[in-house]
Amino acid sequence: MAGDRRVRFRVVVSEDGLMLRQLICRRFAEFGVQAAADLIKAGGVYVDNVRIRIPSVRVAKGERITVYRAAASTVALDAEDLEIVHRDPDFVVVNKPAGVPARSTRASARGTVAQALVHRLCADGHLRPYVGPVRPLAPGASGLVIYTVRDQEAVSHQPAFVEADLVSVDRLVVEGEAPATLRCDAPVLMARSGRLKAVSADTFGARPARTDFRLLERRAGPDGAVRSLLEATATRAEGEQAAVHAAALGFPIVRGATAGEDSASEPHAGDPYREGEPAAGAAHLHRAKITLVHPLRGETLVFEAPPPAWALTADERGA
Known part of the structure; x- marks a missing residue:
């Protein structure tokens, strides 16, 4: 799937209580812990309909996660x-x-x-x-x-x-x-x-x-x-x-x-x-x-x- 498209999934029982950065690492092979944290800080991850920019937030079973992988490669304007x-x-x-x-x-x-x-x-x-x-x-x-x-x-x-x-x-x-x-x-x-x-x-x-x-x-x-x-x-x-x-x-x-x-x-x-x-x-x-x-x-x-x-x-x- 192209990096500029969203990916959506629900948190399953085995993922309940994981930190958001851990969940991203588990779901996406291309993201290590630091890269996952950076993606979240860049605003590329939502829990239900809320943008979350704190990597240590914990997720719960049934929550819908939306990920925009393109955020990881977005460069800040000086x-x-x-x-x-x-x-x-x-x-x-x-x-x-x-x-x-x-x-x-x-x-x-x-x-x-x-x-x-x-x-x-x-x-x-x-x-x-x-x-x-x-x-x-x-x-x-x-x-x-x-x-x-x-x-x-x-x-x-x-x-x-x-x-x-x-x-x-x-x-x-x-x-x-x-x-x-x-x-x-x-x-x-x-x-x-x-x-x-x-x-x-x-x-x-x-x-x-x-x-x-x-x-x-x-x-x-x-x-x-x-x-x-x-x-x-x-x-x-x-x-x-x-x-x-x-x-x-x-x-x-x-x-x-x-x-x-x-x-x-x-x-x-x-x-x-x-x-x-x-x-x-x-x-x-x-x-x-x-x-x-x-x-x-x-x-x-x-x-x-x-x-x-x-x-x-x-x-x-x-x-």
Whole structure:
């Protein structure tokens, strides 16, 4: 079974009372005691529906164990590599790299921007800091993400920031020949899987959303098919709203390199549009600008993150 898929089983009578790390060793030949403990600390193991990160927790007969083996190979993001665009007592704005989760995923709590930000704040003297992502981007996208920040004793302002007026300007590459302008006002909903999707207005929990698209450039893909570089202005800016709305209009977003292609660290000679493109699993979506009305102070704040090479037009690249 692939390491990025979950494995589920129930604790049997002979395993009753074992420590969680012992149980993992017993069930999975590839994990020794230390490796099993590391997997648990990385957030790759659940007891029933609760993520457990303490290897010495004891299990009981009948409990359902869920294991995501991919968590063992997830590398933590170095806090020093974190690009902080703005820092305020209430929140921080980070320029998230493509392919790095903004927050914990179902499979792992390691290797996220949120984890690196906590480590950065601890190094700066914060006592047990808590960070809360505000309408974060999906792991594959890059660009600006807001995190509320508080210390152990402080009140969380995350709910206020989540409901604040926020407009994003994203750049994305989509399949197909898009017209000069487009608009989509389909409501969106965050599914239980963590994916944002466009839904009908009568769907329970749906939130109003609107995205206006402007064509910046048309270009040829590796197979010769036409692709379009779009600038998307999204109200409320729920995660990958621009990509979801583009797909709803018939223009799915282009994902990163596929198996067998070069990675983002290996430029594609002779093809300026693929130089520095997202690696496998990433997306051609970059949040270049956000305008936020601060929910506590009422002031309008604007933050920007320069687009990567793939998101620039030929004129912007000087080609």
